Amino acid sequence: MATLSALLPALLLGAVARDTRISDPGLCWTVPCPYDKNRCLPRATSKQRFVINIGHQTRELTYPIISTSFADNIVPEIIWWQYEALPLTRELLAYAFPTARLYFGTTDAPRCLKRRSFRPQGTRGTFTAATGKAFRALVWRRCGISSRPPSAPLRVRIIDRPRGGGGSKNPCRLPGPHVGGRSLSNATIAALRSHLPAALRSAGAAEAPLEVVRLPERPDSLCDQVRRYAEADVLISPHGAHLVHIPQLSPSAVFIEAAAVAETSFASRMRKPQFMALSSTRDTAQSHAFGRRPAHPVTRAAKPRARRPPDERSGKTEEQCGREGGTVRGCLYAAMNCFEIAVAVGRAAAAAPTFCNPIDLPYRFQPTTGESFREGADPTMVVFGGRYLLFLSKNGGYYASNDLVRWSLIVPTGAPDRRFRRHVRDSSTTFDDYAPTVMQMEGRLFFTASHSRALYTTDDPFKGEWREVATLPSYADPALFLDDDGRVYLAYGSHQTWGPTGGGNASHVVELDPARGWREVSHHSAVAFADAARNGWEVSGNGNDDYRLAPYVEGPWITKVGDVYFLQYASPGTQFFTYSDGFFVAKSLRDLGHSHHSKYSAVSPFSAKPTGFMRGAGHGSIFRGLDGGLWHVTIAVIARHIRRLVINPVHVQGEWMNADTRPDWQLLSLHKPATASSTSGANAPSRAFDEDIRTCWSAETGAAGEWLAVDLGANATAYAVQLNFAEVGAKQTGRLPLRDACRYYCEASADGVRWAVVPELDRREGGRDSPHDYVALLQPLSLRHLRVTSAHTPAGAAFGLSDLRIFGTTAAVKPPARVGAPRVTRDSADARRASVAWDAAARAEWYVVRFGERGAPGQFHSYQVYGGATSLETRALSAGVEYDFVVDAFNEGGRTVGTPTAPRLAQRHP
Structure with missing residues (x-):
């Protein structure tokens, strides 16, 4: 059974689905509390009201809450909580719902007629992660917190109350930590300081000092408290009630409730919450995240054999405290085992995040073509304000992310550029152009694109408000670059070098002077050029075998590492699987293009992928991530101009530059037998497991209930699943409305007969357009069969997948033997x-x-x-x-x- 503190945080700050209606909002509940029975809410008049009935198994208590969905901009009238609330919780709710009537605790609740039994006449609400994000965004915006700052080194912070704080008066004598309960003992904190470094080292994480933040007896500024949570990577609290607001205010931190349950999601790199129980007491059960139970049993930290330190004030050991009723009064919970917590922090800190290409963006269906297809190409990535901003061709806007995994669309506002509209047909904004480029300088972003003929700037790209600052010539595939000395350069060029051996000038660099209206003040030609007679990777064709078609040289980008400049360029053409990025190196930008000062790098292309699931890796940009490392975002090809984006880390060693990825798991689903509810033409089920995004399985219809299943042949352990939807026969043009986004759910089975829904893969609620949905499971999942079923197919298409990919491990197959020297x-x-x-x-x-x-x-x-x-x-x-x-x-x-x-x-x- 779950503690009250574990249940309430997710449910109280959650939002109810909009279609959950109450036929009779005037409901009453019987609360079997010896202090005052038969309390309920008065009969309501608003029809925009929802009921959440939270059942708590201990002592058969039921705690009702009524709220409405702020995610849909509906202002609630009443929020009622049958339990004492922290002052911070009260403030947060009042902050988020300023027009709501708030009731806290048994003494605040209104009376209703006494009845022996009452039955709620409503539907239980459902909750999503988007709810917590909406609430957090609301509070952060009012507190002036634009993003969670990256922390280096790791921040491990204890949020504690002052010594000697009294307990709250709880008339119902609820089990669990009290609102005003005990603080941590000095002995416990000292033990944490002692064990934490070793635990972090053993888990492979960087060492980090332990900060202790004592909450003042009088609550300080609400926003100051919010920042305490937002800035920490690891939070330890002895009070379960803190979890009422912590998971929503800083969802990217590791949370450890010393009393019972911890919701963990280390840094911004963890994809999904995980669950960690740190106690063996009777109050520890399961944690709920956003109203859902964990799909698998919680993981308990290993118990040390050493005796735990005694509590300073009571003189009792923590084992004795745990046997005396499970409250924090007089002593600590048995769960406040410093070694267990340190190990848990270390494990969470060392947890490796994962991602899977292609980047899962809500790629826009192109609005001006006869064929319905999505496209994203020619990317530029920058970091601004602690967040990633991704600009790409023909998407009518740009995207923001905290972690390179979850993206939100920003549609720029302002008058369209008339000069641009004359040169790009059926486009109304510069952000609908090809090959955008962005540069950060003096706290502002500067933007231009191939046909924009202008330079735009903003100091807050998250608002989407840009203004024109200069008129520029038309630069094909431009790339802005700010050097260390403050000088600004622009590389450009997209030309096909005629002749079977290439050799024509293609990429150029000019210097722009911001003080003179961004005019050109110097020009360098021939900074990158094709030499297909020497470099086979520059020859046209999917196999570098079309010697009749001259290659393109385009998509330049400048990166400086130390005192070395790297000028990359893309060749032989965006439509080929062999589309790659090579580069020249020089000690000065002025030396690029001069053979005696710059040189072509023999390790070119540094970014190439001619085979595999996603093919092609050219026309990209390099950026430095929040982790301090270099990353390369580029194009992958599905068909001639149906493209997606991929991202990979980049390593620079002297003048060697190369991209590399190292997956942790193996592909379990390749060429496995598959069945389906129906098949359209030659799009057989096997095509969804051939590791080729160009092929697909397609059902005959897009109706709900169409399904695809795979048999892995033996029990395996799945860690992640990627679903790449095919959208065969789509009729959409322009951006897909969220109400039409794909909805589906996955079921797992050990025998192919008994199926269970995988909660992390239950997308029947919808709300997010994810054509390449990658899901890292909360816990490893043992399965042999996996089945995906459609609940709604978007864009009028038939339900289909280009590939359903399952990543994990299996004990049924030994690793292969070693291949000798080829x-x-x-x-x-x-x-x-x-x-x-x-x-x-x-x-x-x-x-x-x-x-x-x-x-x-x-x-x-x-x-x-x-x-x-x-x-x-x-x-x-x-x-x-x-x-x-x-x-x-x-x-x-x-x-x-x-x-x-x-x-x-x-x-x-x-």
């Missing part, structure tokens, strides 16, 4: 080409062929090879560069790194 033959007639062959490895299901320049710090170029093949031909090499190759073997059980080898030159002709 046999590599470099083509002597065309050094851009090489053939690679290897012997099949036992238990291998697919392979990854990696290669890189000999002597470089790794082999970062790669091809994924499926279908049992044991050979590969690549045409992406650069003449005059020697390479090392290695073949890694994969299956559901894991990855086995192969034996590297160096290629040998041999006579072979095409």
